Amino acid sequence: MTKEELMRRAIELSADSVRNGGGPFGAVIVRNGEIIAEGSNGVTIYNDPTAHAEVSTIRKACQKLNTFDLTGCEIYTSCEPCPMCLGAIYWAHLDKIYYANDRKDAAGIGFDDDFIYQEIELKPQYRKKPSEILLRNEAIKVFEQWTAKTDKTEY
């Protein structure tokens, strides 16, 4: 399939999602031009705020390929990934991102991914969402156990 055909499939999934009660987002993960997994936004369907099209499609692709590493795969998503999905794409080691609508288009219909991108650029104390450091001296001991563990699966 061509890049345009693959993106059209992602867009088609986003349109199906709108018809089926989900958010207007769709994605496909592709390896060597072949679709490995398809997904769409299921936030309101599953009451899962992390069920974005990209995250859902990453989960399906990893299950199908029985791996946590999607090196060699690419994602086609109907909209520029939000910061959560961008992070998931990095963690999944996908090779490349293709997107159609961008974050400004998303903000224009009430999905303010752009706001979160702006928050990330700020130091934690200037963000709208407060955070507080607590019990680091206790939690760090687990990191030390991880470092010392010789039979761990690194990712």
Ligand SMILES: [Zn+2]
């Ligand atoms: Zn997202």
